[in-house]
Amino acid sequence: MKRNPMDFMPAYFTVAFVWFTTHFGGGFASGRQLVEFFVQYGWYALFTPVIAIAINALVFYYAWDFSVAHQKFQYRSWTDAFYKPYERVFSNLYDVVFNLVLVVATAVAFATGGATLADVLGTPYLLNTLVIAIIMFILTIYGANIVRAAASWIAVIVITGLLFIYGSNLVVTLPNLMTVLNEAPAPRGFWYALWQSIKYAGLQAALLGGYVAVTDVLKNKQDVKRAAICGFILNAGIMVLASAVVLSYYPTIISEAVPVVFIIRNGFGGVALELLVSLLIFLGVISTGVNLIYGGSKRIVSVWAKPEEGEKSIKNKRIIASGIYVFITWSIALMGLIPLVAIGYSYVAYLALPIVVIPVLYKGITKRGGEKGKSNELDAMTAADGPKA
Structure with missing residues (x-):
């Protein structure tokens, strides 16, 4: 079993943390994603995030289980094996979906980080995004162990910070939340709110290629199950807490570009928490970009490089x-x-539901996983760069 980059932490935690830190990207970190998919549809935002993350947990569990069983840790090799005998259609479709979500989600990360740092610190937006780009690039080129280690450390810091920010503000805004709930805002009804949560699940499932790239650290089905359960608890718990606080400012907060900054300025925190949330958003956008870009670069290398070139050549191409x-x-x-969150993410969600969510759930539930197989040499070489135990 490959050793976990953080020796005090089980391997399945690191995979769960990659899921969390990728999810906690620009849109989530700013609060804008919560508004677009949940809060603007009223009090259903208190439980529809749980539905979305539960769907994701099932999808990722079945996908990771297949990845570990068949030793497929580069998403194209995974799709080619998983979608047999229709891989020519579905693998190419998923290539489109993953690269679309990679581009949109990473662009949102840049936009959120740049806008937040400009708002809180007063530094130029362009300079902020350039600094973020350099850090993302450096972390990405060092491989799967660095990606997992960075995600793990960032997750610990981000979870602690988010619990403090949203927990303290929930205490302050609880009267506001009760008022909102008593007025029972639900502008489009339950079924529309439910559909938005399903779309959100589709959006997050589109990121599967990035998660498959780091599951080589998992050993068996039990590890996979623990990673999925831990990821569900982390993501669903933080989302419900954050949604409750954001909902407290309904409907004023709907038009805010960075809702979390609005919450701090109108609730508890002051300058100190503004600086903290800036740090968390900065870490969040870095982690999302690194996790996704690493998964995408592995795909390019699998097409561009040849196994006989050797590890050094493959690393240069990555x-x-x-x-x-x-x-x-x-x-x-x-x-x-x-515009990136509202428009770009919606298109990704519509594509991912029939291409990722439905096929993975169908094959997972019906146990139509196909024959076990071994990865090819290039897939193994690009799976991870650290030592194996």
Whole structure:
């Protein structure tokens, strides 16, 4: 079993943390994602996030289980094996979905980080995004062990910070929340709110390629199950807490570009918590970009490189691929945050539901997983860069 980058932490925690830190990206960190998919539809925001994350937990459990059983840790090799005998169609479709979500989610990360740092620190937006791009690039090129280690440390810091920020503000805003709930705002009803949570699950499931890239650390089905359960508790718990606080300012907060800053300025925290939330958003956007860009660069390397080239050549090509992804997503970030979240994520969600969510749940539930197999040499070489135990 490969050793976990954080010796005091079980391997399945590191995978759960990669899920959490990828999920906690630009849209989630700013609170904008919560508004778009949950809070603007009223009090259902207190439980519809749980539905979305429960769907994701099932999808990831079945996908990770297949990945470990068949030793497929690069998402194209995973899709080719999983979608047999229709891999020519579905593998190419997922290529489109993953690269679309990679570009949009990483661009949102740049936009959120740049806008938040500019708002709180007063530093130029362009400079902020350039610093974020450099850090993302450096972390990405060092491989799966660094990605898992970074995600694990960031997760510990982010979870602690989020619990403090949203926990303290929930105490302050509880009267506001009770007023909102008593007025029972639900502008479009339960079924529309439920559909938005399903769309959110589709959006997050589109990130599967990034998660498959780091599951080589899991040993068996029990590890996979623990990773899925831990990831569900982390993601669903934080989302419900955050949604409750954001909902306290309904409907004023709907138009805010960075709702979490609005909450601190109108609730508890002051300058100290503004600086803390800036740090958390900075860490969140870094972790999302690194996790996704690493998964995407592995895909490029699998097509571009040949097994006989050797590890050094493959690493050099991954560096180039990472640089290309960083540049493209940084450029797209100039579109701004709200349009990227509201429009870009919706298209990704619509595509991911029939291409990822439905097939994975169907094959997982019906146990139509196909024959076990071994990864090819290049897949093994790009799975991880650290020592194996």
